Amino acid sequence: MLETRDLTLGYDRRPVLERLSLQIPEGRVTAILGPNGCGKSTLLKALARLSAPQAGAVLLAGEPLGQYDSRALARRLAILPQSPVAPEGITVRDLVRRGRIPWRGLLGPWRDSDEAACREALAAVALEDLATRPLAALSGGQRQRAWIALVLAQTPRHLLLDEPTTFLDLVHQIEVLRLLQRLNRDRGLTVVSVLHDLSLAARFSDHLILLGPDGLVAEGAPSAVLTPDTLHAAFGLSALVHPDPVSGTPMVIPC
Amino acid sequence: MRLLLLGAGLVAIMLLAMLAGARGIAPADLAALLGHYDPTDPAQITLLEIRLPRLVAGLIAGAALGVAGMVMQAVTRNPLADPGLLGVNAGAAFSLLLGATLLGRGDAASLSLLTLPGAGLAALAVFSLGGGLAGDAGPVRLTLAGVALNAFLLSLVSLLVLLRRESLDVFRFWVAGSLAEAGQRPLTGLALLALCGIVLALLLAPRLEALSLGGALARGLGTHPGRVLAGALLAVTLCTGAAVAVAGPIAFLGLVVPPLARRIMGTEMRGGLIAAALLGAGLLLLADIAGRLLIPPGEIRAGVMTALLGGPVFLWIARRLRPGEGA
Incomplete structure (x- = not known):
């Protein structure tokens, strides 16, 4: 279980989020939502120990993240940052192989288990056929799937993604969200992502965390979190919320 | 397989380096000359006293320079990074010159260690000035x-040579860029020193691969970018310091070798580093052989030959960079 306890985050002396105590449901898909600048990415980074809390702690299995050896943590929890850098000319396979770095020792021999993890990661994102292609030759959606395969090769139990659908067109956004949902259903992976599209987030997540300018607005099941009141509190937006005719999940209609 | 071919190529160049020169040695005689020692045989003296060293x-x-260039390019994500172009060679040369001038002529072994502080400080300075420590x-x-x-360090070198007569002697001996x-x-x-740098780079290879994905993902993969960077700086310092103490500042080798190594080995860092070491050694020997053969009995220094080769490659790489691209 990944949870925060009285977590205060911020840059310099200005706190962005204060005294936040959250529990990320184990084995579920969680989305972090909210307006720009409310601390969504900051929260996600803190969950992955990429930024240190000003106060409070993030706990994984009851232990503060600070107590974990960084490689041991990287084997249990993986994060895909918003804009990772692709080395020039790298192939999909070489990119995915880098996900095994936390599993390799000082001399770092390449073991069968490394090969198997990479093969499985490529299969999970359906990129086996493109494994030998340069990453740069792929479409936007395929490229994002290749990056997801990299963090899958870490074989984590918790997968954190910072805006995995930004810069993708609608079809590829849905493709990525379906992939994350399937990874959760098939492998029991706990998925936490920062998303922008509220209706898509509601449709593909089990649990939402809605942040506003003054911190946490609501958390829980999508139908409980997305209401006209919470949307107004978080975004200052007047909107209607109706059930999605296909899935029955809440759909936000600005008015 | 590809590394074996590179190794075979290097062995061929090594044979050529023993045979070619103002006094040619026939391939058939090589085994005999290496086999038994005869101090009166001029061919053998040429081979053992001059060509083998x-x-x-x-x-x-x-x-060492091939590996240093590879590590610098990996850490800075910059295909123009080279210990010669970015002042690490010059730093090593300057601190050698300064130390030798101030301390007088010590023994060669301790003098050659003077390259290390200069190389280290110059590498640190160029990384921090260039924003490399922040990873961008x-x-x-x-x-x-x-x-x-x-340019600054080279002007300091010139200043020192102009001011102190004994610096000129040190300069001629140590800083000529020649084998x-x-x-x-x-x-x-110095071979041990360079080997330490190369082994350190090889051990760091997987972490360098992580670092090249950007600081955030590198940390997500369980590495400490600061520590990896410190290790990389140390490897660059050891390699460059040893190379400058052996041959003086040789520019462009660290620029030309990494793209070749990547073309042969792909983006896998450990194989790339081994390839860079083989290619660097082979290219420098070829430059030295060419310099010996072009205007006999005179010589063109190896550093001049690598610059002749490297200048056009620099332009080629620079032209391929697109403005605003992180490369």
Whole structure:
């Protein structure tokens, strides 16, 4: 279980989020939502120990993240940052192989288990056929799937993604969200992502965390979190919320 | 397989380096000359006293500079990074010159260690000036910082040579960018030094791969970017310091070798580093052989030959960079 306890985050002396105590449901898909600048990415980074809390702690299995050896943590929890850098000319396979770095020792021999993890990661994102292609030759959606395969090769139990659908067109956004949902259903992976599209987030997540300018607005099941009141509190937006005719999940209609 | 081919190519170049020169040696005689020692045979003296030390020096300096260039390019994500262009060679040369001038002529072994503080400080300076410590050194910024540092250090070298007569002697011997005086250098010690740098780079290879994905993902993969960077700086310092102590500042080798190594080995860092060591050694030996053969009985220094080769490659790489691209 990944949870925060009285977590205060911020840059310099200005706190962005204060005294936040959250529990990320184990084995579920969680989305972090909210307006720009409310601390969504900051929260996600803190969950992955990429930024240190000003106060409070993030706990994984009851232990503060600070107590974990960084490689041991990287084997249990993986994060895909918003804009990772692709080395020039790298192939999909070489990119995915880098996900095994936390599993390799000082001399770092390449073991069968490394090969198997990479093969499985490529299969999970359906990129086996493109494994030998340069990453740069792929479409936007395929490229994002290749990056997801990299963090899958870490074989984590918790997968954190910072805006995995930004810069993708609608079809590829849905493709990525379906992939994350399937990874959760098939492998029991706990998925936490920062998303922008509220209706898509509601449709593909089990649990939402809605942040506003003054911190946490609501958390829980999508139908409980997305209401006209919470949307107004978080975004200052007047909107209607109706059930999605296909899935029955809440759909936000600005008015 | 590809590494074996590279290794075979290097062995062929090594044979050529022993045979070619103002006094040619026939391939058939080589085994006999290496086999038994006869101090009155001029061919044997040429081989053992001049060509073999030169060969060893070329192997050390070339391999070390190839690896140093590879590590610098990986850490800075900048295909224009090179210990020669970015002032690390110049830093090593300057601190050697300064130390030797101030301390007087010590023994060669301790003098050659003087390259290390200069190389280390110059590497640290160019990384921090170029924004490399924050992990976002764009090609232009880093290259400008390095070129400025290089020019500054080279002008300090000139100043020292002009001011102190004894500096000129040190300069002629140590800082010429040539393999010709290799026989008088402490080659065993410097080989060990370069080897330490190369082994460190090989051990760091997986972490360098992580770092090249950006700081956030590198940390997500369980590495400490700061520590990896410190290790990389140390590897660059050891390699460059050893190379400058062996052959003086040789520019462009660290620039030309990494793209070749990547073309042969792909983006896998450990194989790339081994390839860079083999290619660096081979190219420097070829430059030295060419310099010996072009205007006999005179010589063109190996450093001049690598610059002749490297200048056009620099332009080619610079033209392929697109403005604003992180490369």
